[in-house]
Amino acid sequence: xxxxxxxxxxxxxxxxxxxxxxxxxxxxxxxxxxxxxxxxxxxxxxxxxxxxxxxxxxxxxxxxxxxxxxxxxx
Numbered sequence: 001x002x003x004x005x006x007x008x009x010x011x012x013x014x015x016x017x018x019x020x021x022x023x024x025x026x027x028x029x030x031x032x033x034x035x036x037x038x039x040x041x042x043x044x045x046x047x048x049x050x051x052x053x054x055x056x057x058x059x060x061x062x063x064x065x066x067x068x069x070x071x072x073x074x
Contacts, residue, residue, distance in 0.1 A: 032051075032057075032058075033054050035053040035054050035057070036053060037052050037053030038050065038054055
């Protein structure tokens with residue numbers, strides 16, 4: 001069970017860190033969620049959003065960061 005405790009704690013800290021990064025990026029007025037390729041529809045009292053381009057951008061950035069960290073650990 002100690003491994004599970006540690007894993008959940010680390011995942012919680014990573015989630016909090018990701019939330020802080022997102023809030024920081026919003027203050028820089030970066031258009032995440034409004035990039036060309038992000039789909040959104042609005043109606044009366046409802047809205048649907050599919051941030052496809054933003055998801056691809058974040059995926060590429062995380063892949064590069066994790067690749068660099070992996071190379072540095074060797």
